[in-house]
Amino acid sequence: MDDQPRLHRVCRFRDFTGVSALTAAVLAGSKGHHPALLTERGRVRVDCWTHKIRDIYRNDLIMAARSDTLYDALG
Secondary structure, three states: OOOOOOEEEEEEOOOHHHHHHHHHHHHHOOOOOOOEEEEEOOEEEEEEOEOOOOEOOHHHHHHHHHHHHHHHHHO
């Protein structure tokens, strides 16, 4: 990973059902601002930052908050 600032969260689940549900929900709710998602067995890693400015922008904060809300609802 490069040195660009980013918001980072690892969401853990007991099974792949939760993993796939969170991945699908984050992608469906991204509204044109897509986080980087790493979907693995038992966890989803969510990274938010804006490539164009190589920093964190307001939309990244919104996307991270939405991802947290979705995780809380599924977890």
